[in-house]
Amino acid sequence: MDIWQILMTPFSWLLKLFCQVFDSYGIALFLFTIVIKVVLFPLNLKGKKSMIKMNVLNAQVQEIQKRCGNDKERYNQEVQKFYAENNANPMGGCGWSFIPLIILYPLYAIIRRPLKYMMWLTEDAVKAVANALGWAAKQGSEFTVAGSNELILASMMNSSNLEAAKTAAAATGIATTSMFVINFDFFGIDLSKVPKLMFWENGLDWGSIGLFLLPVISAALSVVTMLVTQKTNQMNKDQAPPKMNISLILMGPIMSLWIGFALPAGMCIYWIANSLLGMVQEVICGALLRKDYEAAQKEMEEQAAKAKEAEKERRRIAAEKKAAAIAAGKDPKKNKQKKAKEPGVDLSASREGLRAYARGRAYDPNRYPVTPYRDPNGPAKPVEEEPAELTEEEKAIVAQSNPELAAQAEAAGQKAKAEAERAVVEESGEEDYEEDYEEAYAEDDEEK
Numbered sequence: 085m086d087i088w089q090i091l092m093t094p095f096s097w098l099l100k101l102f103c104q105v106f107d108s109y110g111i112a113l114f115l116f117t118i119v120i121k122v123v124l125f126p127l128n129l130k131g132k133k134s135m136i137k138m139n140v141l142n143a144q145v146q147e148i149q150k151r152c153g154n155d156k157e158r159y160n161q162e163v164q165k166f167y168a169e170n171n172a173n174p175m176g177g178c179g180w181s182f183i184p185l186i187i188l189y190p191l192y193a194i195i196r197r198p199l200k201y202m203m204w205l206t207e208d209a210v211k212a213v214a215n216a217l218g219w220a221a222k223q224g225s226e227f228t229v230a231g232s233n234e235l236i237l238a239s240m241m242n243s244s245n246l247e248a249a250k251t252a253a254a255a256t257g258i259a260t261t262s263m264f265v266i267n268f269d270f271f272g273i274d275l276s277k278v279p280k281l282m283f284w285e286n287g288l289d290w291g292s293i294g295l296f297l298l299p300v301i302s303a304a305l306s307v308v309t310m311l312v313t314q315k316t317n318q319m320n321k322d323q324a325p326p327k328m329n330i331s332l333i334l335m336g337p338i339m340s341l342w343i344g345f346a347l348p349a350g351m352c353i354y355w356i357a358n359s360l361l362g363m364v365q366e367v368i369c370g371a372l373l374r375k376d377y378e379a380a381q382k383e384m385e386e387q388a389a390k391a392k393e394a395e396k397e398r399r400r401i402a403a404e405k406k407a408a409a410i411a412a413g414k415d416p417k418k419n420k421q422k423k424a425k426e427p428g429v430d431l432s433a434s435r436e437g438l439r440a441y442a443r444g445r446a447y448d449p450n451r452y453p454v455t456p457y458r459d460p461n462g463p464a465k466p467v468e469e470e471p472a473e474l475t476e477e478e479k480a481i482v483a484q485s486n487p488e489l490a491a492q493a494e495a496a497g498q499k500a501k502a503e504a505e506r507a508v509v510e511e512s513g514e515e516d517y518e519e520d521y522e523e524a525y526a527e528d529d530e531e532k
Contacts, residue, residue: 089201089204092190092193092194095190095191095194096201098116098119099112103266107267108267108269109266109267109269109270110350111270113357114357116191118361120187121358121362125365128365129372132366132369132370132373138172141166141170147388148162148163148391151395169387170383170387191354192351195235195348195350196231196348197234197235199213199238203262203264205253205263210227210234211229212253213237213252213253214237215227215252216249216252217237217245217248217249219240238266239266239268239276241266246263270353272291273294274295275348275350277295277348277349279299279345280295280345298344298349298352298356299341299352301356302341303336303337303338303340303341305359306336306337306339306355307337308359309359310333312366312367313362316367316369340355343355399478400482400485402478403477403482404481404482406493407474407478407482407486407489407490407492407493408493410474411492411493411495411496474490474494474497479494
């Protein structure tokens with residue numbers, strides 16, 4: 085007995101029990117899925133609760149995105165802070181959805197090798213049983229433990245040759261009390277076979293058509309399960325349905341089709357049962373978590389109101405700070421530009437070939453900047469930027485919180501704007517021209 089047989093004992097024992105009691109491999113797989121769903125229901129309920137909370141928080145995350153705009157760094161910081169304050173995990177509801185996929189591995193091993201995991205036969209005993217049942221004559225080759233050969237061998241066992249199989253296995257020195265006949269027939273479909281895309285090759289009958297339909301049904305049910313899950317997550321009519329990624333929508337059906345046409349048909353029965361029971365589970369979870377949802381909705385509305393007040397306070401402080409700077413005669417834009425234009429010491433500029441500091445560690449190529457030539461008779465140098473002034477929104481905020489400061493900022497802004505316009509006129513020489521024009525106009529009036 086290897087470690088895998090020990091780990092899979094609960095799964096193999098449960099499936100074997102259902103096979104012996106109901107004498108149907110398909111019914112055993114369906115009941116096996118029900119038991120797994122019941123055992124994992126508390127974990128799925130926890131995941132559902134986390135997903136519902138994330139759907140409620142989604143509206144607040146969108147508000148944060150609108151508020152931050154293109155500032156991704158600030159957006160990430162505020163979203164992380166928001167999740168921490170609300171004790172939420174974005175991936176909290178996704179982990180539980182992968183549990184059925186994890187159970188697929190031991191279930192596939194049990195389905196592929198029933199003689200090893202359900203009847204506890206060794207590899208030598210399995211080969212002895214294959215020789216006793218005439219594997220070489222029926223299959224045209226020697227038996228090897230590969231692919232679905234052991235599953236096909238289990239389907240060859242029946243009530244008439246069971247004793248011969250037990251005798252051959254006992255000859256290898258193992259107990260044969262655990263050996264039994266598995267009924268793979270499920271409504272006329274042999275669940276030990278692998279479905280084929282070209283199901284008409286060996287003739288059309290219900291067996292081949294049914295095998296082809298099983299993967300198609302499992303893929304269709306996976307889509308329906310996603311839609312039911314999305315509907316149950318939207319427990320409020322006023323709440324917008326959560327957006328689903330197209331890749332996630334297609335992943336379930338594609339995986340179902342791949343499993344259905346690559347593995348024995350018994351896996352399709354498990355997948356179909358898992359989808360059907362998953363829809364029932366979603367409805368039950370939605371009913372149980374309705375009160376939790378309403379409490380979370382109320383809490384999130386309070387959080388939204390607090391966030392709105394915090395954003396309003398932040399804008400007020402920023403507007404008052406800007407107004408105070410303008411009233412004091414300082415231009416925030418010029419200060420920022422000055423800091424941005426100050427050159428730093430770039431040590432990489434001192435490199436010469438392979439010598440890292442050939443020109444010295446403190447070498448600065450911008451120490452003696454070259455003054456660009458400007459034609460005095462050329463056009464006037466344009467002003468790079470208008471003086472800073474309050475926007476209409478900032479004026480309204482400051483006027484409401486501090487009317488005196490708003491008036492000072494307005495006066496200082498108009499004065500700065502007038503000085504900037506006068507500087508442009510003086511630099512272009514238009515002021516002297518206007519004075520000469522006014523004197524000539526006055527003399528002409530005197531002559532008249």
